[in-house]
Amino acid sequence: MCGIVAGVAQRSSIVPALLEGLKRLEYRGYDSCGVAVLQQHGAPRRIRTLARVQALETEVRAADLNGSTGIAHTRWATHGMPAIANAHPIFSGDQIAVVHNGIIENHEALREALIAQGYEFASQTDTEIIAHLIHSHYCGDLLAAVHNAIRVLKGAYAIAVICKDEPQRVIGARQGSPLVVGLGADGAFLASDTFALARCASRFIYLEDGDIADLLRGDVRIVERDGGPVVRDVRTVAEQPANADLGAYRHYMQKEIFEQPLAVARTVPHLHSLDATLFGTADPVAFAGIDSVLMLGCGTSYFSALTARAWFESIAGIAAHAELSSEYRYRDYVPQRGTLVVPISQSGETADTLAALRYAQSLGEERTLTICNVAASAMVRQSRWAFVTQAGPEIGVASTKAFTTQLVALFLLALTIGRQRGRLNAAQTAALLRQLVGLPDALRGALAREPQIMAWAQELHRKDHALFIGRGLHYPIALEGALKMKEISYIHAEGYPAGELKHGPLALVTDAMPVIVTAPNDILLEKLKSNMQEVRARGGQLYVIADANTHLASAPGVRLIWMPDYYGVLSPLLHVVAFQLLAYHVACLRGTDVDKPRNLAKSVTVE
Known part of the structure; x- marks a missing residue:
């Protein structure tokens, strides 16, 4: 969830690369940031702030902070509230400086042991334990000190470490949290992902769990957990466009909502054949024998799995299960032959989903297929097959x-x-593919409803609570709509299957509780209309996203926005766009930080 940038420059100051990397990592979310550098002589110098990276950059320039070796960090608070004392980099005396992503699970016992050795703690972080441990083991070789320190750590970590006595060296190590080495013309670097280093490196080494990277000026070597040398592949990664120009948009979220037609068009390949080769295998019939699908995800990715569950059942005719990664990984799951395990993640580094994938593999589930937006992510590398979406940086x-x-x-x-x-014949397959190819135009039709959605936002932004309801394929869309509303507007919102209202949630319905409905023109429409009547009979206010020809009518307490014609099994994608826009405009009216909502991070790399 946090972001690391570190490196050793060959000819110039490392500071511009560190600050550029932090700016590129801002999308992950953070509540503090900082940088520390080593010069040829003297203790490390650091600057930390609870403000944004831009403010950090201003302070760095004012302090004339320069040096060829340094570490930097954006922190999302876990151990210890957002405070300068808890912001990274964390020091041990004036000798060791550390930045850290992850959570150390045995931090309490280690803290007590270090206090007994005479160490004093200036922060509430588990990271300070790492710094003091390294200091306690340091005898002139930083690599050896880090190697000995991490042997006693339990949990997840990615760290970058510098020492005043070795001013041209950075040590990195990972276990459960992502860390990459970047190789560029002006030095060697470490970062949480390749995107952070796109301006200063084009060749990357993806560290594996247990790896320790030793970065010297002009040289990198890697050792494994046992201390022996290891060679990892060096991959060339083309720079991803940052899409940093907002253009006519107020926020990245609004821009990304409107990029969806293009993102979908890029993700739909030019299909010459519909077979397993679309998913990273040379064998067209690699999926032969698959009779069930197990999908793993967190948050929004879990809701995509819930939506797709109905597709696998109705289109493919196989059993489908959607599991929350954080729950699945701790269950005594009973594996079944013929199961395809499908982890789903935007970043491909989501800690719970990556752990769930490994748990499934430990149970003998060998057929795994990651769906992810980052081609070089850990999840893609861990799976047998993969489908990389073409959303671009989000x-x-x-x-x-x-x-x-x-x-x-x-x-x-x-x-x-x-x-x-054999569930689909050629004509059925062609019809569904035509619908998929036409989806970008249908999405543009949904986006055209923005003015009406903005009018709803004028009413809804004063509310403190909301219910979202849907049925069938659209129940997960109600969940996603509620999630978006709570994430960025801070309105308490919950999603429910409409048929469950009478089993409890109706107790919440008053004229002060808006009920937001996704109403496609499908076989469950009449059932949904009855559920809406239950709301109206109790004085509830309905806000209905309805397909054309649903024969609904505006009335006191019933507000309607008409969507394009019913788009069949792909209609959830149109309705979710309306919910995204609604949450966005409500958040704007409430004055929240839309792109960086409080307490949240983009890439959740801790449990």
């Missing part, structure tokens, strides 16, 4: 285009398995 913390492109990938997978199993 800067806003609240996911939008990553969600819709995940749904496209899952729909293609359902079609592929359905075709392979």
